[in-house]
Amino acid sequence: MDPVLARLLVRHTLRVPVPAGERGDGSGAALRFDAALRTAGFALSSALLRELSGRSAETVVELARWVLPAVRERVGDHVAHNAYFIDFPANVPDTREFWLSCVLEALEDPEAREPVLDRLSAGVLDLLTLPSYGRYRHSYEELLAAHEELVPAAGDRLTVLHPGGPAEEETAALYAALAGSVTPLGEEHLADLAVLAAHCADGPQPAEIPVRENRAVVNAARLRAGAAPLLDTVTDVLRLACALSGGDVTLRERTRFRALSRPVRRVLLAGLDAVVAKDPAKAADVGPHREAWKRLGERLHPHEHPRWPHAAEVFAVARGELRVPSLDSRAEALLADGDVPGAAELLASAAPGRLFRALDRLLRTAADGAGREAVLAAAERAAPRVAGRVVLSLREHAQNRRAGADAVRRVFVNRAGAAWVAPDRRAPLPEDVRERLLALLDAETRRRLPVPERLLVDPDVLDVALPLSGRASTGGFGVLPRGSVSPVDGELLRFFMYWKEARRTTDLDLSALVLDEEYRTVSWLSYTELTAVEGVHSGDVVEAPDGASEFIELRLGAVRGTFVVPQVHVFSGEDFEETAESFFGFMLREGEQEGRPFEPRTVRMKSDLRGPGRVALPLVFRRDAEGRWHAHWLHLCLRGTPSANRVEEHRVSVAVLLRGALGRTPLTVRHLVRLMEESGSRVTVWDGGAVPAGPVTYLGLERPEGLAPGSRVLTPENLRDLVPA
Structure with a gap:
């Protein structure tokens, strides 16, 4: 089997297709394969162990040859994680004493002494000029x-791999699931779909x-295979051209179009002509x-x-030589005339999805109860034609537009995960209108x-937000x-980057900010504060052409605040999307486990660092009133500054953003259950414990062993399938 496809199947399904x-x-x-998997926190299910x-x-060894690298990469175990301080988390020095030792070493170096003295005499301590600062002094x-x-x-992670069907069946099923997804896919999943x-x-x-982005990726493959692309809007053609040029099918980033062959140009022009000939309004x-x-x-x-x-x-419309009134402009004209019901009817008939996206505004703009009643009636008629x-x-x-709500901030997150906060100046929706809308x-x-007749639910999945867009998370494990x-269960929380x-x-810096219940700063851990009551930092690495890692360990029982906010800063060089590779994650350990700074068996999460900003905020940890810790997933980034970003x-x-983000109530799996x-x-x-004997629909974070044949399994890997079409 193609190793690329095989690894892709394992990543998405946690199933191993066993070749005939x-x-x-x-x-x-098989036992040696299972033992090797366990060093990375994975294991063969009893059924897969029996099968192998x-x-x-020879068959088992061949499977192990591509499964092991796939699962190790998934948790970040495919690279050497060296720490600046060799004994981390032990023997981490006081920050100022460490800096002083670096200065003293530099003064003993004939080549470094003069530039260091020049800067010190000017009252400046430039850490980057100190030869012993930020560069590994030992090998991995x-x-x-x-x-x-x-x-x-007992708390170490163990992710179980299950037996899959024939490779071609598994591949076709995953292709159908990704291509037919009713929610947009993230960057990693789009690449896999291609x-x-x-x-x-x-x-x-x-x-x-x-989903139009998915269609563009499929169309590009169909066109290369000699099949006709699926086109029913002019934007489908534009997305297809972007896909053929290796550009951004989401149309978020500028695509540099490549020279296209004559046959391809004919297909694009013919498709575009057919779309507009069928419905001239689509040129708008x-x-x-x-x-x-x-x-x-x-x-x-x-x-x-x-x-x-x-x-x-x-193209005449694009150049401004031909004017075609858009649906939005027609709706805006009606609103300008005060005809809110007319605008609602126009959108309901021509674009029900746009009506739903504009519903809050229409309900606020309506002059009276009769106008709001007309808008709601239009929404009720259009609802069956709106995407799930x-x-x-x-x-x-x-559900977050409660009348008289305390929230005075709005958090905006664009498709790339960039976030910002603004005052919420919208008038509240009348409570009776809001309740009727929720019921609808x-x-x-x-x-x-x-x-489903029988629904078996892992309680830990109930508070997982519905994946209404793949862009609301990142690739990873x-x-x-x-x-x-x-929930977060463990004594020691260790971040890695x-x-x-x-x-x-390029210099990326890992930091952690501790805030109290009012979002006020308690302390932080970073290269400027290597030690604190809560924990220790592994040391700053500033130059590592072959890759570098940084770690932070906190003893959760010692944390004096309510929130722990890990973050990654671009101090200099490439941003997250330019790096060859960059990722963040966290491990949970018991107090006396020892081990290396990075131990894959203790990894609970590893996510790719992506986004247009220079400050990444993957998630925040929050302690509740009973002292239990929970992870709140953010996947946000701040623009930051061009260089020298620091937690301070x-x-x-960060505090303002968190207050707004955590003040919202997400729609979760609990709602659909x-x-x-x-x-x-x-x-x-x-x-x-034991699972039921008959087939069930299972909802959980991981698939349990022993589910009866015919059971449907929904885990985070395919939770998008729970969203109705």
């Missing part, structure tokens, strides 16, 4: 030799591809991406193809949800959508 082949005695190889034991040893092998073996603990689409372009296709969709259309026109040369006149009209994720997004919005949305969601809350620069020297300088911005129970599903909360 001769039976044999692979029991010894009956295969040839020496660090390993300085640490004892990890002592196993790989799958190239492999499956000649095979069965999903009945529908509702050019407006939001006018500049991209102009650049694409330079590659397609529409004036050279008179047989496709409607395609030429699209839009219905649920509006539901989450409405719940009724529509209930109508679309399946009603153990990552939950923005707004999710998960790794980066490898691509083209220029962003304390106020309640609706399914109201519709007749028999819900059983799983206590971690």
Whole structure:
């Protein structure tokens, strides 16, 4: 089997497709495979162990050859995690004493003495000029030799791999699931879809591809395979052109269009012509991406193809030579005339999704109760034609629009995860209007949800936010959508961060800010504060062309505040999206476990660092009134400054952002479980013991062993399938 596809299947499904082949005695190889997996916190399920034991040893070894690297990369164990202080977390020095030792060493170095004295005489301590500061002084092998073996603990993570079906069936099923997803995919999943689409372009296709970005990726694969692309809007053509040029199909980033072959140009122009010929009003969709259309026109040369006149009209609209009133402009004209019901009816008939996105504004703008009644009536009629994720997004919005709510801030998060806060000056929705809207949305969601006879639910999944967009999380392991809350059980919390620069020297810094219940600063850990009551920092690495890691360890019982906010700052060099690789994660350990600074068996989460800002905020840890800790997932970034970002300088911005973000109530799995129970599903909360004998629909963070054949399993890897179409 293609190793790339095989690793992709393991990442997404935690299933191992076992190839057909001769039976044999692979029991010894299977046990060694399982033992190797356990060093990374993974294990073979009993069913998979039995299956592999009956295969040839060669088959087992071949599977291990690609499964082990896949799971190790998933938790960040594919790189060497060296720490600046070799004994970390022991023997971390006082910050000022450490700096002084670096200065003294520099003064003893004939080459470094003069520049250091010059800066000191000017009253400046530049750490970067000190030869011994920020550069590893020992090898990774020496660090390993300085640490004892990890002592196993009952709380160590063990992620179980299950047997999969034939590789081709697994590949086709994953392709159909990603391509047919009703929610947008994140960057990592879109890249995986491109790989799958190239492999499956000649095979069965999903009945529908509702998300336009997914459709663009599939269309690019279909076009390369000689099949006709699926196009029904002009923007589909633009996204396809971006995909063919290796650009951004979300249209968020500027794409530099490549020279396209004549056959490809003909396909794009013919498709564009057919869309506009069928519905001339669709040419109005050019407006939001006018500049991209102009650049694409330079590659397609529409004036050279008179047989496709409607395609030429699209580019005339982009150049401003032809005017086509957009739906939005027609709705705005009605609102300007005070005709709110008319605007609602226009959107309901032409674009129900846009009506739902504008519903709050329309209800606030309506002059009286009759106007609001007309808007709600239009929404009720349009609801069956609105995408399920839009219905649920509006539901989450409405539940946070309580009349008289204390919140005075609005948190805005764009598609790249960049966040900012602004005062909330909107008038509240009347409570009776809000309640009716919530009832409408719940009724529509209930109508679309399946009603499984038996629903088995892991209670830890109930507070996971619904993945209404793949952009609300990042790629990685153990990552939950923005707004999710998960329990944190362990005595020692250890953060880790790794980066490898691509083209220029880069310095990323790991920090942790501790805040009290009023979001006031208590303390922090960073390269400027290596030790505090709460814990220790592993030391600052400023130059590591082959990759570098930093760690922070906190003893949760010693934390004096309510919030612990880990963050990664770009101090200099490449931003997160420019680095060859950068990721953040956390481990949980018991007090006496020893072990290396990085131990994959204790990793609970590892997420890629991506986003346009220079300060990353993956999640925040919060202590409740009973003293229990929980992780609140953020996946946010702040713009920061071009260089020298430090935790001290962003304390106020982070506190304001957290107050707004944690003040919102996300829409979670609990909401859909309640609706399914109201519709007749028999819900059983799983206590971690034996599972029912018959088929069930299982909702949880990980798939348990022993589920009956025919069971449907929904975990974070495929939780998007829970969102109704």
